[in-house]
Structure formats: structure tokens, C-alpha cells
């Protein structure tokens with residue numbers, strides 16, 4: 001446990017570069033391992049979640065090294081070439097590593113056991129097991145379809161057409177990754193657009209991926225099995241989910257101004273910035289460009305704009321699925337009511353995020369109502385009182401969100417454990433404090 005304290009600050013200024021995008025980092029290691037030859041990755045997020053993916057790919061035969069120049073080199077074994085790991089794959093806190101690798105292992109004639117920490121072992125894996133089972137993959141899972149579980153893959157899974165029952169890029173990706181080795185074409189249909197990094201990056205690795213809009217507006221993503229992956233160079237852009245923490249802090253602090261350089265602003269990821277604008281925040285994109293197939297921009301945020309509560313259209317949810325905890329901190333400081341719905345997936349993230357946000361905000365003096373899949377926050381137009389010790393339940397984003405609120409609350413906010421921040425944003429405290437935050441260890 002690493003308790004941390006965040007105190008009110010009146011200064012928050014500067015230019016920063018947040019670490020590489022977590023979703024893209026995971027995929028670059030996995031796909032590099034499935035290509036024959038050398039994939040070179042710059043800007044890889046060196047957080048615990050991504051390191052868990054690297055370790056798992058090594059256990060399955062890929063050679064992965066980090067140079068003193070900060071570049072990561074992956075020598076892949078080729079599609080179908082992964083070897084059976086001798087030891088359990090320790091996924092730590094990482095749902096993305098687990099679910100995507102269940103698909104990867106599912107498409108190989110190998111068996112692998114997956115395990116994780118106290119948060120990950122509570123998370124549902126049936127959503128991935130169900131479609132993969134239809135493809136011929138076998139599982140031995142703990143009660144309720146949870147970790148630890150063993151995946152028995154198939155050298156040639158059955159191609160599948162599958163309509164996603166939940167809006168989940170992890171499920172979509174697991175099916176596509178197993179489908180890479182299937183005979184025939186695998187098709188995933190999604191009604192709500194989720195992050196499309198798997199589709200985009202497979203194309204960069206030379207795989208044909210077809211995306212079609214169906215009559216009902218859903219998208220069909222098709223991949224034909226048996227296509228080889230060609231190694232490539234990947235430049236990982238900054239993570240919009242991580243950038244959201246300094247962006248919200250800047251929004252809430254009078255006179256603040258921050259520039260967050262080189263952030264992925266893929267429209268399936270940047271919902272939080274549109275939601276902040278809907279609250280009245282001064283958030284702009286500058287130098288918009290395309291880098292490595294992704295939309296990238298410098299995000300510039302100025303503090304002190306008057307924030308007014310708003311109702312978020314649930315269509316925005318998948319594009320800010322990981323950003324609700326920090327967005328809720330901004331809503332708590334806005335004047336009036338902010339209503340967010342369609343949030344059922346927040347209950348199965350690293351923690352039950354709806355509950356953890358609601359309880360933490362209540363402890364800080366915020367007036368709110370939590371529904372099964374909704375959150376209504378009544379702000380006063382002023383930061384809340386704070387002065388609470390907030391529980392974080394092994395959830396990095398809950399931890400960082402409340403440390404951001406502590407930058408403006410009247411009294412400091414403590415969190416019980418900042419250790420999970422290492423999973424996604426190892427230099428969070430340093431970067432925030434360099435901008436002007438006062439976040440410190442509690443001895």
C-alpha cells in the first residue's frame with residue numbers, strides 16, 4: 001500500500017508529455033510477436049500492465065528487448081509460432097493483456113494458464129470465453145468465468161460471425177486475434193463503435209481488415225484467417241486517458257494553462273475532451289496531424305472557465321469509458337447537475353468505478369445520486385470540501401482522479417493506495433507536481 005495526499009494548489013502551468021497509449025502499447029507488443037522479423041516500437045508505455053504483456057509474449061517465445069535509446073525491439077515468431085508457456089502468465093492488474101491474449105492463445109495449438117491480482121481475478125472473462133468457445137477454444141476457468149483460468153487453443157479455430165453483446169474493444173480484439181489463424185473470415189459486428197486500434201494496427205502489420213457499415217448502422221469488422229503479419233515500426237502516441245488527469249486539473253485551477261503534446265485524439269478515444277467542453281472547459285486541440293495512422297494533437301487546456309452541469313448523451317460512453325472517474329471530478333466542481341447514463345460497464349472495470357466514484361465523492365462532500373448505470377452529480381460551482389481518505393480498490397484511475405480533485409478541494413484528499421498508478425502512468429505524481437500539484441507520500 002502506498003497512501004498519497006493531494007493538497008490544494010493555485011498554480012498549474014507548463015508543457016508535458018504523458019506516457020504512450022496503453023491500448024496501442026499492448027497491441028504493438030502482441031502483434032510484433034506474431035510477425036516474423038523485427039518490430040521497433042518508440043514511445044511504448046513502460047507501465048506494469050504493458051510489461052505484463054511483454055513478459056507473457058517472452059514466455060511464449062518472442063524476443064523482446066529495450067535498448068538504452070528507449071526503443072523496444074520485438075523479434076516475432078510468426079502467426080501460429082507461439083510456444084506453450086511453461087509457467088502461468090501473470091497478468092497482474094491488466095484486463096487488456098488477459099482478454100487479448102486469451103484470443104491470441106486461442107488461435108494457437110498451445111495451452112496457457114492466466115492469473116492476476118485481487119482486482120483482475122474478480123473481473124468477468126465469460127464475455128471472451130463465450131465467442132472463443134464457439135471458435136473451438138477450450139477453457140477451464142474459476143467459478144463465474146474468472147481467473148485463474150486455462151485456455152486450450154486450437155491450431156485452426158473456426159471462423160465466427162459474432163455480434164458483440166457488450167460494447168467492448170477487448171472482446172472484439174480477442175475474437176479478431178483468434179480469427180487470424182482461422183480458416184475463413186471472422187466477422188465481429190459492433191453496434192456501438194469502440195476503440196479501433198486492433199483494426200488500424202493490424203493494417204499497419206499488413207493484414208487486410210475490412211470494415212463495413214450494415215443497414216442497421218452497426219459495423220462489421222472482417223478479417224480473413226491465415227494472413228501473415230509483416231513487422232513494422234510503431235510510434236506510440238500519448239495516452240488520452242492519462243492526459244485527461246492533468247487536463248481536468250488544469251480545467252479546475254484558476255489561471256492554469258497546460259499543453260499536453262502528441263496525444264492520440266482518435267475519435268473513439270477522445271470523448272472526455274468533448275465532455276469537458278460540454279461542461280464549459282477551455283480545451284483545444286492544436287497541431288492536429290496523423291502519425292502512424294492515428295489522429296494526434298497537442299491538447300491545450302486553460303483553467304478557470306465557468307463550468308455548468310450538463311447531460312451527457314450515452315452515445316459518448318464508449319469513447320470515454322476509462323475517463324468517467326476523472327470527468328466526475330470536473331462535474332463535481334461545476335455549477336448545477338451533470339447526468340451521466342449508460343455506465344453499466346463501469347461496474348466491471350479494475351473496480352466497480354461507479355460505486356468507487358460515488359463513495360469517494362460523497363466522502364468529499366459532494367451531493368449525488370448513483371443509479372444502476374447512471375450517476376447524477378449536483379455541483380455548487382465551487383470545489384467540494386475534500387478532507388477525506390478515499391478508498392481506491394486497486395484501481396489506478398480512481399486513485400489518480402481523487403488526487404486531481406485534491407488539487408482544488410478546500411481540504412487535502414488522501415487515497416489509501418497509489419501503487420496501482422504504476423500500471424498505466426508511472427510518472428503521474430512527478431508530472432503533476434512539475435506542473436504545480438502538491439501530491440506527496442504519507443509516511
Ligand code: S3P
Nearest residue numbers: 023096167168169170171321322
Ligand atoms: C481497452 C478497452 C476497454 C478499456 C480498457 C482498454 C483496450 O475495455 O476500458 O482500458 O485496449 O481494448 P473494454 O473493452 O472492456 O471496454
